[in-house]
Amino acid sequence: MILKLAWRNIFRNKRRSIITVSSIVFAVVFAVTMRSLQHGAYDNMLKNIVGNYLGYVQVHFKGFWNEKTIDNSFYIEDLDSLKNDPTVTFINPRIEGFALASHKKESKPVVILGLDAKMENQNTPIKESLINGEFLSDNSDGILIGKGLQKIMNVQMGDSLVFLSQGYQGSIASGIYPINGIVDLKTPDLNRRTVIMNLNRAQDFFGINHMATSAIIGPKIDEWEKTEKSIKEQLDSSQFEVMNWQQMLPELKQLIDVDRAGGTFVLIILYSILTFSLFGTVLMLAEERNFEFGVLVAIGMRKSMIIRVAILETLIMALVGVILGLLLVIPIVTYFHFYPINLSGQMQEVVEQFGFEAIIPTSLDPSISLTQTFIVFMITILVNLYTIIKIKNIQPSKAMRA
Amino acid sequence: MISIQNIQKTYQSGDIKVQALQNINLTINKGEFTAIVGPSGSGKTTLLNIIGGLDSPTEGSIRINTTEITQLPENELIDFRLHHIGFVFQSYNLIPVLTAKENVEFLMLLQKQGDQFRNERTLKLLKAVGLEDQVNKKPNEMSGGQQQRVAVARALASKPSFVLADEPTANLDSKSSENLLDIMQQLNKVENTTFIFSTHDQRVIDKANRIITIEDGKVISDTHHSKD
Ligand SMILES: Nc1ncnc2c1ncn2[C@@H]1O[C@H](COP(=O)(O)OP(=O)(O)OP(=O)(O)O)[C@@H](O)[C@H]1O
Ligand SMILES: [Mg+2]
Numbered sequence: 001m002i003l004k005l006a007w008r009n010i011f012r013n014k015r016r017s018i019i020t021v022s023s024i025v026f027a028v029v030f031a032v033t034m035r036s037l038q039h040g041a042y043d044n045m046l047k048n049i050v051g052n053y054l055g056y057v058q059v060h061f062k063g064f065w066n067e068k069t070i071d072n073s074f075y076i077e078d079l080d081s082l083k084n085d086p087t088v089t090f091i092n093p094r095i096e097g098f099a100l101a102s103h104k105k106e107s108k109p110v111v112i113l114g115l116d117a118k119m120e121n122q123n124t125p126i127k128e129s130l131i132n133g134e135f136l137s138d139n140s141d142g143i144l145i146g147k148g149l150q151k152i153m154n155v156q157m158g159d160s161l162v163f164l165s166q167g168y169q170g171s172i173a174s175g176i177y178p179i180n181g182i183v184d185l186k187t188p189d190l191n192r193r194t195v196i197m198n199l200n201r202a203q204d205f206f207g208i209n210h211m212a213t214s215a216i217i218g219p220k221i222d223e224w225e226k227t228e229k230s231i232k233e234q235l236d237s238s239q240f241e242v243m244n245w246q247q248m249l250p251e252l253k254q255l256i257d258v259d260r261a262g263g264t265f266v267l268i269i270l271y272s273i274l275t276f277s278l279f280g281t282v283l284m285l286a287e288e289r290n291f292e293f294g295v296l297v298a299i300g301m302r303k304s305m306i307i308r309v310a311i312l313e314t315l316i317m318a319l320v321g322v323i324l325g326l327l328l329v330i331p332i333v334t335y336f337h338f339y340p341i342n343l344s345g346q347m348q349e350v351v352e353q354f355g356f357e358a359i360i361p362t363s364l365d366p367s368i369s370l371t372q373t374f375i376v377f378m379i380t381i382l383v384n385l386y387t388i389i390k391i392k393n394i395q396p397s398k399a400m401r402a
Numbered sequence: 403m404i405s406i407q408n409i410q411k412t413y414q415s416g417d418i419k420v421q422a423l424q425n426i427n428l429t430i431n432k433g434e435f436t437a438i439v440g441p442s443g444s445g446k447t448t449l450l451n452i453i454g455g456l457d458s459p460t461e462g463s464i465r466i467n468t469t470e471i472t473q474l475p476e477n478e479l480i481d482f483r484l485h486h487i488g489f490v491f492q493s494y495n496l497i498p499v500l501t502a503k504e505n506v507e508f509l510m511l512l513q514k515q516g517d518q519f520r521n522e523r524t525l526k527l528l529k530a531v532g533l534e535d536q537v538n539k540k541p542n543e544m545s546g547g548q549q550q551r552v553a554v555a556r557a558l559a560s561k562p563s564f565v566l567a568d569e570p571t572a573n574l575d576s577k578s579s580e581n582l583l584d585i586m587q588q589l590n591k592v593e594n595t596t597f598i599f600s601t602h603d604q605r606v607i608d609k610a611n612r613i614i615t616i617e618d619g620k621v622i623s624d625t626h627h628s629k630d
Contacts, residue, residue, distance in 0.1 A: 001508075001511050005497075005499065005500075008499035008500070009499055012498065292497070292498070295491065295497075296497070297480060298456050298483065298489055299483065299484070299489050299495075299508075299509060299556075300480055300481065300483045300484025300485070300487075300509060300512060300560070301480070301484075301512055302477055302480050302481070303476075303477075303480075305512075395456075395457075397451045397456040397457035400456075400491065401447075
């Protein structure tokens, strides 16, 4: 009977119910879309820069991050002990060193990235960045270059680049390597200056056999903080530095924080509007029905039961609103996940200046929808406190005199 | 039996005190069909509200059968009303989203009566008030007189000890008023339910078998008409 009363009351004032439901629908659609875009943008940046290239946690020889010279290299076997750490899924040693690349008359400073092809294939998606040619095979001399660099140097597949650099402890490093493939590292900055070669070739080039400048530590999914802490405890801090992506890319972390705060601010405004809109409904409902509630109490209906009817009404509307909202927003968010928004014009330039890919895919993380749904329900319940207090204080003789 | 002893009611609005009822003593016996009359502002509504436990007196006691209702906590008082008192108000007192049948059934549902009992009693009462062909209409699809007849049926549905009606005919034309009173009188006889109603309407007053007149919050006359 309570349900019947609540249900019919909703249909009694159709227009107001529609306004209530649609304000909830709007809030859900707007909040979820916005949050999904934001999180999607972060995810994309993290995936491109951190996931594909940088890794969430890196170990270097102490001082390497500030002074990236080949002299700050360490013996790979010194990290072997970490293989027994249960928070670590993989250890990929890498060499990162500067060199001057030349082809015909063109010369450019580049970063030589030495990778263990087999291990990278197993553990990181860097292989997916290949857009032309072949990825590193175990013993090839071939190199991969960023698509930006290819343009700048005006080279083709099969051409060779000559590298010149300072090797270990002041030696001269030089070599000539054929271009086997072109990669797109998804950030214009990286694309302009990256050359990828086999780890052992890079070791030969720089004269550091069995050594590396850095190692990417694979954390268990989403738990890089744990991994970072665990390996920090194990490694000799006078020899190694352990850094996470936020330390290596403070700009990115800051950008995300600022953006997230901005989004939160917009959502607070949105939810304030929703709260007032719902509160208006509840207020009118309580005032309008004061007489009716008075009659109900007079003829023998307990206040607790009347409260249940009133709450059920708002909950049904909230539920319908949230469900409709989700039905509407899930396809939208899903669509833009698979067909991301491409920024164009000025926006594109600004974003790319920061070194980021100018597309925004949406995040499909269900926790976004859940959180927003939860907030809408909390607001509904909060707003209902007024009705509860109002009904609790009803005096039938007074309510019916009005 | 309703025993009203020494009832005083003072309203305080700001600094002004209004003595709405002064020293009311009355006994109303089972089966009476009693009218409370008096000019506007004399205290009729106040008295009926206090008898029905909708308002509390400043002083005095209301005893219904063996229960002193002025002492009951809120929920028990609400339950007491549900089981012992039927109400008919001046206007708009049906639940607007429920049909005539559902309105009459409503109190029996709150009383947790069984399906069959509810159905039979609802139809019987709607027939008694002459609305057997209107059972599925909502209040806003019925005339004022029809609504009041549903209200009377609802008031009786819970098998109360007595029915309180505050100016039940105030919004009705004279024909509907007479019709409503005839129905109330009939039910008063058939179900032996006590009726106490307030009114201005002389024709309604004539139907009562006891007339209590109040003025300025005091009972000034109390006459019994022994009817044929
Ligand atoms: N809530 C209140 N606050 C202050 N004074 C009140 C209140 N309710 C009633 N009164 C006063 O008490 C007196 C009795 O009012 P009551 O409503 O009982 O009269 P009544 O006989 O029912 O009048 P009517 O025939 O117009 O309905 C009036 O003087 C009224 O102004
Ligand atoms: Mg009155």
